Amino acid sequence: MKSVLKQIDEINKEKLKAVYAIIGTESILIEEVTNALTKTIKNKQKDEMNILHFDLNETSIDDVVFEAESFPFFGGQKLIFVHSSHIFTGKKISSNIKHTPTLLESYLNNPSDFSILVFIAPYDKLDKRKKVTKALLKLSEVIDVTPATEKETVDYLRMYLKEKDFKISKESFERLLQLTDRNLSKAKNELEKLMVYHVEDKVITIESINKLVSKSLEQNIFELNEKVLKKNVKESIELYQDLLHQKEDPIKILALMIGQFRLLLQVKILRKKGYQQADIASILKIHPYRVKLALQMEKSFKQEALSQAHHYLITADYEIKSGKVNPEMQIELFIWKFSSMNE
Numbered sequence: 438m439k440s441v442l443k444q445i446d447e448i449n450k451e452k453l454k455a456v457y458a459i460i461g462t463e464s465i466l467i468e469e470v471t472n473a474l475t476k477t478i479k480n481k482q483k484d485e486m487n488i489l490h491f492d493l494n495e496t497s498i499d500d501v502v503f504e505a506e507s508f509p510f511f512g513g514q515k516l517i518f519v520h521s522s523h524i525f526t527g528k529k530i531s532s533n534i535k536h537t538p539t540l541l542e543s544y545l546n547n548p549s550d551f552s553i554l555v556f557i558a559p560y561d562k563l564d565k566r567k568k569v570t571k572a573l574l575k576l577s578e579v580i581d582v583t584p585a586t587e588k589e590t591v592d593y594l595r596m597y598l599k600e601k602d603f604k605i606s607k608e609s610f611e612r613l614l615q616l617t618d619r620n621l622s623k624a625k626n627e628l629e630k631l632m633v634y635h636v637e638d639k640v641i642t643i644e645s646i647n648k649l650v651s652k653s654l655e656q657n658i659f660e661l662n663e664k665v666l667k668k669n670v671k672e673s674i675e676l677y678q679d680l681l682h683q684k685e686d687p688i689k690i691l692a693l694m695i696g697q698f699r700l701l702l703q704v705k706i707l708r709k710k711g712y713q714q715a716d717i718a719s720i721l722k723i724h725p726y727r728v729k730l731a732l733q734m735e736k737s738f739k740q741e742a743l744s745q746a747h748h749y750l751i752t753a754d755y756e757i758k759s760g761k762v763n764p765e766m767q768i769e770l771f772i773w774k775f776s777s778m779n780e
Contacts, residue, residue: 438466438585438589440581441469441581444470451477453474453477454577454578455549455553456555456577456578457470457556457577457578457579458556458574458577458579459471459555459556459557460563460582461560461561461583462559462560462561463583463584463585465621465626466582466585467559471557474553475488481513487509487514487515488516489518490518491504491518491519493520493522493524493534493536494530494532495534496534498519498536498538498541499536499537499540501519501541506552508551509551514553515552516552516553517553518555518557519555519556519557524569525564525569526558526563527564538568539568541569542569542572545576546572584620584621585621587619587725587726590619590620590621590624593621593625594614594628597628603635606643608643609642609643609646612646613631613650616650616656618656627649630650631649634649654690654693655697657676657680659730659734660676661676661680662698662701662746666737666742666746668776670772670773673772674769677772688757688764690768691753691754691764692754695751698746701731701734702747703717704721704735705740705743707721714728714732717732742778745778746775749774749775753768753771
């Protein structure tokens with residue numbers, strides 16, 4: 438992330454490149470880069486007609502290259518954003534739009550000095566076997582906006598809070614990270630909402646975080662599973678009913694419950710074998726934070742209880758998909774059944 442922030446700083450200083458490739462899925466960083474480019478061009482010239490947006494799902498790369506090679510009508514410098522840049526990936530897009538990648542390859546080797554071409558590729562990876570992708574990576578300023586690590590997220594948010602002169606306690610900051618899955622884009626969006634709420638006192642509290650930051654479905658299911666394991670029937674059913682009132686699909690709820698119980702079992706088994714958090718995350722190919730939460734939770738329950746709950750849920754899923762039972766009722770029945778089970 439340090440390199441991205443440095444590149445944004447260069448843009449702000451009007452040290453611009455002819456071609457940029459913004460690659461990755463961290464939406465908040467994509468937004469910061471595009472905002473910096475837009476602001477810089479606006480500061481350099483008054484004519485906003487030189488700021489253009491194209492989408493490769495709707496426009497051919499041929500037309501984009503033609504625009505980049507055409508002189509600005511009112512002089513100055515063009516800033517051309519190219520969204521949905523799927524031509525650099527292996528994605529198969531059903532569209533009548535025809536692209537000629539060789540035209541872009543030729544342009545990249547000799548770009549116009551009056552155009553800044555910005556390709557936005559919000560994808561996990563590009564197809565580096567393609568000639569046009571190789572040319573882009575070699576001949577453009579690549580800005581890597583892959584999802585931030587947990588440390589990068591923490592550092593970025595703390596820096597942002599300091600810049601805006603807001604204060605937050607360690608406990609409140611941890612709660613914000615927890616509710617946003619330690620995802621930078623989610624956390625910053627929620628933080629901006631909290632800043633508006635605390636615009637007068639500039640102190641973000643845990644009460645306002647709990648009040649304003651919404652839990653994801655996955656977080657609600659994690660809490661539901663914890664209540665089920667503790668055999669807290671009343672709170673389990675209340676939370677489940679809340680999810681139904683929010684129009685959540687009971688089949689989706691069940692699938693997430695199964696997945697989380699499976700994870701708890703896997704983590705418990707691997708921990709017993711001596712594996713540490715980082716090793717478990719690598720073996721299961723999931724985010725280390727999910728492993729951290731699972732490790733905190735599984736220690737409180739016997740493997741037999743986790744296994745029994747997982748078995749009940751698998752059976753319920755089969756019966757629902759076989760059309761034997763009502764999906765909404767089946768989860769409540771599972772909660773009651775598990776609560777009466779002897780460990």
